Every structure is written in C-alpha cells, then in structure tokens.
Amino acid sequence: MATIDIPTMRIQMRENDEKRDAGLTEPDTLEIFKDLSYGPYGIENTFDLYYPKGTDKCLPTIINIHGGGFFYGDKELYRFYTMYLATQGFTVVNFNYRLAPKHQYPAPLEDTNALMNWLIKHGKEYHIDLDQLFLIGDSAGGQLVEQYATMTSNLTYAQTFPFKLATVHFKAVAMNCGAYFIGQSGAINQEFPFYFGETVTPTLKSQFPVENYITAEFPPAFVATATQDFLKDIAPPLADLLKEKGIESEYHLYSNPDNSDLGHVFHLNQKTDIAKKCNDEEIAFFKRFL
Template sequence: MMKIDIPTMRTQMSEGDQKRDAGLTEPDTITAIKELTYGPHGIENKFDIYYPVGTTTCLPTIVSIHGGGFFYGDKELYRFYTMYLASQGFTVVNFNYRLAPTHHYPAPLEDTNTLMNWLLIHGKDYYVDTERLFLVGDSAGGQLAEQYSTLTSNPDYANLMDFTVANVHFKAVGLNCGAYFIGQTDAINQDFPFYFGETISEQTAKQFPVESYITADFPPAFITTATHDFLKDVGEPLANIIRSKGVAADFHLYANPDGEELHHVFHLDQRNPIGKQCNEETLTFFRNFL
C-alpha cells in the first residue's frame, strides 16, 4: 500500500500553487460574497459565491469541487479560476470540504451534499439557479464530481450511502484531470489509504468502482486532460463509458502547440493560453445544455 508524506506534499503543492497565482488580482467585474457557512465543520465548511457585478436575477450556476489528492486544497487556491468562470455570465460556488487524513471517505461527498441542500434553500438569495446547475472538478475533485453526479443520477447508487442525496440535477459536468476508476483493479485504499482508511467496510467496497453505476441519466460530460498529466490515461475510458450509456461526452487531450510539457490541472493557470482555451470550451459545452 502506497505511503505518502502528507505534510511534505502539502508544502510542495502550496509552493507550486503560490507561484502559479503570484501577482494575480481579483477582478473588479465580479461581486464576491465570501466566508459563507454551509455546514457544521468550521473553516472546512466555508464557501464563496461569485457573480458578475450588476447581476439582478438568478444565473446558470457552476459548483466547483477543488482538487488536492483528498488531503490538500481550499477555495482560496481556486478563487481566480472560479472568478473567471463567473465573469463569463455564471454564478459560481467555490467551497471548502473536509480533508484527509483527519476526515475519511465519504466526508467530501457528505459536505458536497450538505452544500447542495444549502443552495436549494438559500441559493436564490445569491442569484443561484438550482434548476440550471453545472458541476466542475479536477484531480481528486474530478473524482468527487464524477461520483456525486452518479449519486444524483442513479437512485440505486444513492441508496448505498448513509446520507440522503440532495434533490439536484446537473445540466452538465466538467471533469478535469480526474482520478477515476478507483477500485477497478486494486483495493480502493491502495493509492489513497489516508482517505479511505486502512480497512474498508463492506458497504464502502460496494460503492466502487463508481463507473459501474453510471447510467443513461448521468449528465453530459466535458472531460479534459493534458499531454503530461499523470492521470491522462483514465480520461478517455471514462468518456467511452459515458457515451456507451447514450450520454454526450466530449473528451479533450490538450497540448501546447510548441510541444512544451502541459501538466496536471493546467486549466487553473490563468496565464496559460491552453488553460484558457480549455475553460472557454468547457463553458461553450455547458451553454449547449441551457
């Protein structure tokens, strides 16, 4: 079973993220409602809502699930990316969730679900349109977005959980550089023991691989990866499974035109023209389902 040094990994990932975002400023074209609370778990249940300045009516709404290997990340690291999405005519929800190893599976899914229930009750006060919801996620967040979309589209799968899945439906989902097919060939805690724990309950084992529960009701999916993404090999197989159910699934392997390496979660870099292209094409895909 793989072991990782989580403190060291967090430090290294933070250094990379700070370098990526150095010098960026929040746009003055966005209204940002910050530090809202959707659940009982303190800072890990804080979230922000963004929408264009001058908004007076509910807009199509994107909920973003951040990445970070299930043990790292927060909404602050995603604010420039999600504010860009908001600048294109959407309300965007950017939230924290409980992280491993302090919190094990399914804590992030439970938190995502708690957030959805909050939005159903309070969203209209912040120009959230729960009838026109989209979901995006990358890396671990891509896996969570895939899994939560499966929960909301397959009642039999939802019945395997200890929580009641919110009554939401996603018009489409954007899955970027995600960690799919957990449990397809190895025990689900093979690569993520800090997330699933050293032992797996029978109930949890039944919930994987997620892909076996994807149905024709799964939302249309825009699936992206990059030439040097260490998870690039699982993107197209996921797209093929979704297509096999009769659901639209666009798969894109992005590359730098000069052949320079293009890495994991490249779309978060607001200075990267290929990342910008990816985000623009994701939103174009979403608009097809409004």
Template sequence: MMKIDIPTMRAQMAEGDKKRDTGLTEPTTITAIKELSYGPHGIENTFDIYYPVGTTTCLPTIVSIHGGGFFYGDKELYRFYTMYLASQGFTVVNFNYRLAPVHQYPAPLEDTNALMNWLLIHGKEHYVDTEQLFLVGDSAGGQLAEQYATLTSNPHYAGLMDFAIADVQFKAVGLNCGAYFIGQTGAINQDFPFYFGETLPEQTAQQFPVESFITTDFPPAFITTATHDFLKDVAEPLATILRSKGVEAEFHLYENPDGKELHHVFHLDQRNPIGKQCNEETLDFFRKFL
C-alpha cells in the first residue's frame, strides 16, 4: 500500500501553485461574494460565488470541485480559474471541503452535497440558477465530480450512501485530468489509504468502482487530459464507458503545438494558451445544453 509524506507533498504542491499564480490579479469585471458558509466545519465549509458585474438575474451556474489528491487545496488556489469561468457569462461557485487525512471518505462528497442543498435554498439570492447547473472538477476533484454526478443520476447508487443526495441534476460536467477507476484493479485504499482508511469498511468497498454505477442518465461530459498528465491513461476509457451507456461524451487530449510537455491540471494556468483553449471549449460544450 502506497505511503506518502503528506506535509512534504503539500509544501511541494503549494510551491508550484504559487509560481503559477504569482502576478495574477482578480478581474474587476467580476463581482465576488466571499467567505460564505454552507456547513458546520469552519473554514473547510466556506465558499465564494462569482458573477459578472452588473448581473441582475440568475445565470447558468458552474460548481467547481478543486483537486489536490484529497489532502490538499482550497478555493483560493482556484479563484483565478473560476473567476475566468464567471467572466464568460456564468455564476460560479468555488468552495472548500474537508481534507484527508483528518477527514476521510466520504467527507468531500458529504460537503459537496451540503453545498448543493445550500444552493437550492439560498442560491437565487446570488444569481445561482439551480435549474441550469454544471459541475467541473480536476484531479481528485475530477473523481469527486464523476462520483457526485453518478450519485445524482443513479438512485440505486445514491441509496448506498448514509446521507440523502440533494435534489439536483447537472446539465453537463467537465472532468479534467481526473483520478477515475478507483478500485478497478484492487482495493480502493491501495493508493489512497489516507483518504479511505487503512481498514476498508465493507459498505465503502461496495461503492466502487464508481464506473460500474454509471447509467444512461449520467450528464453529458467533456473529458480532458494532456500529453504529460500522469493520469492521462484513465481519461479516454471513461469517455468510452459513457458513450457505451448512450451518454454524450467528448474526449480531448491537449498538447502544446511545439511539442513541449503539457502536464497535469494545465487548464488552471491562466497564462497558458492551451489551458485557455481547454476552458473555452469546455464552456462551449456547456452552452450546448442551455
């Protein structure tokens, strides 16, 4: 079973994220409502809502689930990416969730679900259109987005959880560089013991692999990866499964035209033209379902 040094990994990831975002400023074209709370877990249950300045009516709404291996990340690291999405005519929700190893599975799913329930009750106050919801996620957030979209589209799968799934449906999802097929070839905690626990409850094991619970009601999906994404090999097989269920799924392998390496979660880099292309094409896909 894989062991990782979480403090060291967090430090290394934070260094890379800081380098990526240094010098960026928040756009003046966006209204940002910050530090709202959707649950009882302090800063880990806070979120921001963004929409274009001058917005007076509810807009199609994107909820973003950040990545970070289930143990790292927060909304601050995603604010430039999600503010860009908002600048293109959407309301965007950018939220924190509880992280491993202090909080293990299914804490991030419970938090995502609590956020959705908050949006159903209060969203209109912040121009959230819960009838036109979209979901994006990358890396671990891509896995969470895939799993939560499966929960909202398969009542049988939802019944395997200890919490009631919010009454939401997604018009489409954007799955970027995600960690799919957990449990396909072995115990689900073999790569993520800090997330699932060293001892695996039988109920949890029965909830994986997520892909075995995907149905024809799964939302249309825009699935992306990159030439040097370490999770590249699981992206296209997910698209294949979705298509086999009759779900509209686009698969995109992005690359730099000069052959330079293009890595994991490249779309978060607001200076990267290929990342911008990916984000624009994701939004174009979403607009097909408005």
C-alpha cells in the first residue's frame, strides 16, 4: 500500500469539515460543558457534554465516537451534530481520543474505555443514566463502536486486551459509514498501517476480524450508509451478519431525493434534510429501547 500523506490529508479534511459547518451556531437550549478531562493524555483525553436546559434528572445518554481514519478528527468538528442529538432529549458525550500514527492500536479503544470509567464514577453529576447508554460512531468511529460493543458483549474477547473493561452495557448502537471487516481479506495492517504498525503480533492477529467475535449478545444496531459512500459495500454484509446472529437491527442505504451524490458521513451535515432524516431515524431507533 502506498504511504499516505497524513499531514496533507488532515489539512484537506479539516477544510472540508469547516466548510460544512460554516455559519452554524450552537443551540441556546442546551447546557454545555466543554473540555472536561477523562484521562492523562491532555487534549486528546478531553470531552464535551450536553443536555437540555431545565434537566433535573438523569437522561438516556449517547456517547459519540468520531471518525477520521484513526488519524484525524476531534470533538470540535462534531459539536453541531452531537448538540443536535442532545436537543432530542438525551445527554450526549462528544470526546477526543488519541490518534495515529503517534498513538497506535488499541489506543482509541483504551481511551473509550477510560471515558466509560469516568462516566461510571462521575456521570450522575452530569445527568447521565448509566442504565440507558447508547453508542454511536461513523467511519473509523463506526468500526470502534462495533469493536467496543463486541468487547462489552463478549467478555472472552475483551480479555484479549491489555486493559480491564469498564462495566457498561449499551441499550443500542448506531454505526454510520463504518470501516468494518478489517483483516477479512488480507493483512490486518494492509488498510491502516499507520494505526496497526508494521508488526502484527499474535494477539493483534487474533483480535480480527472483529466480526468473528460478534455474538447474539451484541446490542441492537442501526447500520447506515449512503449511495456514494466509498465504504457502502461493507455495510450490508455487516447488517446480514447481525441478523444471522439474531440481533435486532436495521440497515439503511440513504440517497438524495434528486439522485445527486450522497457521500461518506453525510449525516454530519446539519444543513441538509437527508442528514436530519438519518439522525432522526437513529434517535427513533434508540428510543425503542428506553
């Protein structure tokens, strides 16, 4: 695989994301807490938290894992999307995690787990209902949702990781335009060498493909993609696998009514009706499990 120019890609991706969000404003209907810390890695272990103003009890809680190919992205680029989710009657956690290539696998999973431990310890102070947790993510974040939900629902799999799993249970998950089936058709580090490193250890090799470890205990799942999502072809096989395991799930292939292109992580664009449709349908799916 050709070496990718990560610094250049980060610049280009950020320009596109900032253009997407230009002109948006934060809603005045939310209580907003920014730059809370859940771990020892500085800004990479910070998070924002939102819930509707006037909240006086714990709310069902959505934790968002951002995308970006494991090397890009942060909570700032997800704030308008996650704030919208919070306006629908949820507490929402929007967090940073350590990125490749400086930090390699399984750093994002370890950070996700550290966040969960923080929420267990402090969550009630921020109206988090630990008995009604939902996990959502897109692209690389969709893969992390899949993997972390597999860990929490298959403790034998979780025991292969070098950290103790937080005691959490997810009522449901949503995976948007995710990077599934890593290692299914070749070397684990073929697609993301900067994330997995050059040496594939026996333990690393044994942890993939993640899909081999999904059991009937995996949470109910909403799987979404789009007509021009470059990862769309791997979404239906995941949805089929979930159904084969007896997991309650929905699969959605979104398209624009005018047949114009609808690309990767389209649901983040708060200016479009199709993004609202996807996000509202995922919220409705979550509410079925309250």
